[in-house]
Amino acid sequence: MDEAKARRPDIAIIERPKTFFEDRPSRGITTKPFMIVEIASSNWSTDLVDKQEEYQAIGVPEYWIVDYWGQIPAKYCWRGKGKKVIVLTLGNGEYQRCEYLPGETIPCQTFPNLTLTVDQVLAADAEDIL
Template sequence: MRLVDKQEEYEALKVQEYWIVDYRGQIPAKYCLRGKGPKVIVLKLTDGIYQKAEYLQGEVVPCVTFPDLTLTTDQILAAEE
Protein backbone atom coordinates (compact mmCIF):
# COMPACT_ATOMS: atom_id res chain seq x y z
CA MET A 1 0.00 0.00 0.00
CA ARG A 2 1.31 3.43 -0.90
CA LEU A 3 1.70 6.14 1.74
CA VAL A 4 -0.79 8.35 -0.12
CA ASP A 5 -3.44 5.59 -0.04
CA LYS A 6 -2.85 5.00 3.66
CA GLN A 7 -3.18 8.73 4.39
CA GLU A 8 -6.51 8.88 2.53
CA GLU A 9 -7.82 5.87 4.46
CA TYR A 10 -6.73 7.28 7.82
CA GLU A 11 -8.26 10.66 6.91
CA ALA A 12 -11.60 8.97 6.08
CA LEU A 13 -11.47 7.13 9.43
CA LYS A 14 -10.58 10.40 11.21
CA VAL A 15 -7.43 8.94 12.80
CA GLN A 16 -6.18 11.93 14.85
CA GLU A 17 -2.47 11.18 14.62
CA TYR A 18 -0.13 8.68 13.03
CA TRP A 19 3.60 8.33 12.67
CA ILE A 20 5.75 7.14 9.78
CA VAL A 21 9.20 5.97 10.87
CA ASP A 22 11.64 6.13 7.97
CA TYR A 23 14.50 4.09 9.43
CA ARG A 24 16.56 4.01 6.28
CA GLY A 25 15.69 7.41 4.86
CA GLN A 26 14.10 5.83 1.80
CA ILE A 27 11.06 8.06 1.44
CA PRO A 28 11.77 10.15 -1.68
CA ALA A 29 12.92 13.70 -0.91
CA LYS A 30 10.02 15.18 -2.92
CA TYR A 31 7.63 13.90 -0.21
CA CYS A 32 9.72 15.19 2.67
CA LEU A 33 9.84 18.71 4.07
CA ARG A 34 13.37 18.42 5.46
CA GLY A 35 15.14 16.34 2.83
CA LYS A 36 16.10 12.70 2.63
CA GLY A 37 17.49 10.68 5.54
CA PRO A 38 16.25 8.81 8.63
CA LYS A 39 13.37 10.62 10.29
CA VAL A 40 10.00 10.36 12.00
CA ILE A 41 7.09 11.93 10.18
CA VAL A 42 4.04 12.82 12.29
CA LEU A 43 0.70 13.53 10.66
CA LYS A 44 -1.95 15.24 12.82
CA LEU A 45 -5.53 15.70 11.70
CA THR A 46 -6.51 19.38 11.85
CA ASP A 47 -9.88 20.50 10.46
CA GLY A 48 -10.13 17.26 8.47
CA ILE A 49 -6.73 17.61 6.80
CA TYR A 50 -3.39 16.11 7.86
CA GLN A 51 -0.64 18.51 8.84
CA LYS A 52 2.81 16.97 8.45
CA ALA A 53 5.82 17.57 10.69
CA GLU A 54 9.20 15.88 10.37
CA TYR A 55 11.69 15.18 13.12
CA LEU A 56 15.34 14.42 12.49
CA GLN A 57 17.90 12.74 14.70
CA GLY A 58 18.22 14.29 18.15
CA GLU A 59 14.81 15.97 18.11
CA VAL A 60 11.94 15.23 20.50
CA VAL A 61 8.83 13.91 18.77
CA PRO A 62 5.66 15.32 20.38
CA CYS A 63 2.64 13.03 20.64
CA VAL A 64 -0.92 14.40 20.77
CA THR A 65 -2.40 11.00 21.63
CA PHE A 66 -0.08 10.48 24.63
CA PRO A 67 1.08 13.96 25.70
CA ASP A 68 3.29 12.62 28.52
CA LEU A 69 5.25 10.44 26.10
CA THR A 70 8.69 11.88 25.51
CA LEU A 71 10.72 10.13 22.84
CA THR A 72 13.51 11.40 20.67
CA THR A 73 13.93 10.45 17.06
CA ASP A 74 17.12 8.62 18.07
CA GLN A 75 15.19 6.40 20.51
CA ILE A 76 12.56 5.60 17.90
CA LEU A 77 15.08 4.88 15.17
CA ALA A 78 17.10 2.67 17.56
CA ALA A 79 14.09 0.36 17.92
CA GLU A 80 14.84 -0.97 14.43
CA GLU A 81 18.15 -2.37 15.64
Protein backbone atom coordinates (compact mmCIF):
# COMPACT_ATOMS: atom_id res chain seq x y z
CA MET A 1 0.00 0.00 0.00
CA ASP A 2 1.38 3.41 -1.00
CA GLU A 3 1.84 5.90 1.77
CA ALA A 4 -0.06 9.16 1.25
CA LYS A 5 2.17 12.19 0.87
CA ALA A 6 1.33 15.75 1.72
CA ARG A 7 3.05 18.90 0.58
CA ARG A 8 2.64 22.40 1.86
CA PRO A 9 3.33 24.56 -1.19
CA ASP A 10 4.45 28.16 -0.78
CA ILE A 11 1.42 29.28 -2.81
CA ALA A 12 -1.51 27.18 -4.02
CA ILE A 13 -4.39 28.54 -6.08
CA ILE A 14 -7.41 26.40 -5.24
CA GLU A 15 -11.18 26.44 -5.48
CA ARG A 16 -12.63 27.69 -2.24
CA PRO A 17 -13.83 24.66 -0.26
CA LYS A 18 -17.58 24.48 0.29
CA THR A 19 -16.85 24.13 4.03
CA PHE A 20 -14.92 27.42 4.07
CA PHE A 21 -17.26 29.23 6.46
CA GLU A 22 -18.40 26.27 8.51
CA ASP A 23 -17.32 25.76 12.09
CA ARG A 24 -15.06 22.84 11.23
CA PRO A 25 -13.45 23.33 7.86
CA SER A 26 -11.24 20.50 6.66
CA ARG A 27 -7.54 20.96 7.25
CA GLY A 28 -5.25 21.22 4.28
CA ILE A 29 -5.94 21.24 0.57
CA THR A 30 -8.49 18.64 -0.38
CA THR A 31 -8.84 19.49 -4.09
CA LYS A 32 -6.37 19.60 -6.95
CA PRO A 33 -4.81 23.09 -7.10
CA PHE A 34 -5.13 25.10 -10.30
CA MET A 35 -1.60 26.42 -9.80
CA ILE A 36 1.30 26.01 -7.38
CA VAL A 37 4.24 28.34 -6.80
CA GLU A 38 7.34 27.17 -4.95
CA ILE A 39 10.26 29.34 -3.89
CA ALA A 40 13.53 27.51 -4.59
CA SER A 41 15.65 27.18 -1.47
CA SER A 42 18.80 25.27 -0.61
CA ASN A 43 16.87 22.07 -1.35
CA TRP A 44 16.07 23.24 -4.91
CA SER A 45 16.40 19.67 -6.21
CA THR A 46 13.19 18.78 -4.35
CA ASP A 47 11.35 21.47 -6.36
CA LEU A 48 12.87 20.35 -9.67
CA VAL A 49 12.44 16.60 -9.22
CA ASP A 50 10.25 15.33 -6.38
CA LYS A 51 7.59 18.05 -6.32
CA GLN A 52 7.52 18.29 -10.10
CA GLU A 53 6.84 14.55 -10.38
CA GLU A 54 4.20 14.63 -7.63
CA TYR A 55 2.37 17.68 -8.98
CA GLN A 56 2.43 16.24 -12.49
CA ALA A 57 1.08 12.90 -11.23
CA ILE A 58 -1.93 14.55 -9.57
CA GLY A 59 -2.53 16.78 -12.59
CA VAL A 60 -1.71 20.28 -11.31
CA PRO A 61 -2.04 22.32 -14.54
CA GLU A 62 0.56 25.00 -13.73
CA TYR A 63 3.63 24.93 -11.46
CA TRP A 64 6.09 27.80 -11.04
CA ILE A 65 9.51 27.57 -9.41
CA VAL A 66 10.92 30.97 -8.41
CA ASP A 67 14.71 31.03 -8.10
CA TYR A 68 15.19 34.34 -6.25
CA TRP A 69 18.86 33.75 -5.53
CA GLY A 70 19.91 32.11 -8.80
CA GLN A 71 21.09 29.08 -6.86
CA ILE A 72 19.93 26.30 -9.18
CA PRO A 73 23.10 25.04 -10.91
CA ALA A 74 23.51 25.85 -14.62
CA LYS A 75 23.43 22.19 -15.66
CA TYR A 76 19.77 22.05 -14.49
CA CYS A 77 18.80 25.30 -16.21
CA TRP A 78 18.30 25.61 -19.95
CA ARG A 79 19.13 29.31 -19.94
CA GLY A 80 22.06 29.22 -17.52
CA LYS A 81 22.44 29.90 -13.83
CA GLY A 82 20.87 33.04 -12.42
CA LYS A 83 17.66 34.49 -11.09
CA LYS A 84 14.64 33.18 -12.99
CA VAL A 85 11.12 31.79 -12.92
CA ILE A 86 10.65 28.27 -14.24
CA VAL A 87 7.11 27.61 -15.47
CA LEU A 88 5.79 24.09 -15.99
CA THR A 89 2.43 23.67 -17.71
CA LEU A 90 0.64 20.37 -18.10
CA GLY A 91 0.10 19.11 -21.64
CA ASN A 92 -0.74 15.52 -22.59
CA GLY A 93 -0.06 14.41 -19.02
CA GLU A 94 3.49 15.81 -18.89
CA TYR A 95 4.94 19.15 -17.92
CA GLN A 96 6.24 21.44 -20.63
CA ARG A 97 9.00 23.63 -19.21
CA CYS A 98 9.90 27.25 -19.97
CA GLU A 99 12.36 29.50 -18.18
CA TYR A 100 11.92 33.25 -17.87
CA LEU A 101 14.72 35.67 -17.02
CA PRO A 102 14.69 39.23 -15.64
CA GLY A 103 13.17 41.63 -18.15
CA GLU A 104 10.76 39.03 -19.53
CA THR A 105 7.00 38.69 -19.08
CA ILE A 106 5.72 35.40 -17.65
CA PRO A 107 2.60 34.01 -19.32
CA CYS A 108 0.12 32.57 -16.83
CA GLN A 109 -2.24 29.81 -17.89
CA THR A 110 -4.29 30.10 -14.69
CA PHE A 111 -4.77 33.86 -15.03
CA PRO A 112 -4.43 34.62 -18.77
CA ASN A 113 -4.97 38.37 -18.33
CA LEU A 114 -2.23 38.66 -15.72
CA THR A 115 0.78 40.62 -16.91
CA LEU A 116 3.66 39.88 -14.57
CA THR A 117 7.39 40.19 -15.22
CA VAL A 118 10.20 38.20 -13.68
CA ASP A 119 11.46 41.45 -12.14
CA GLN A 120 8.11 41.99 -10.39
CA VAL A 121 8.09 38.45 -9.02
CA LEU A 122 11.69 38.74 -7.80
CA ALA A 123 11.03 42.14 -6.17
CA ALA A 124 7.82 41.06 -4.39
CA ASP A 125 7.73 40.59 -0.66
CA ALA A 126 4.96 39.71 1.74
CA GLU A 127 3.84 43.35 2.07
CA ASP A 128 3.33 43.55 -1.71
CA ILE A 129 1.07 40.51 -1.62
CA LEU A 130 -1.02 41.38 1.45
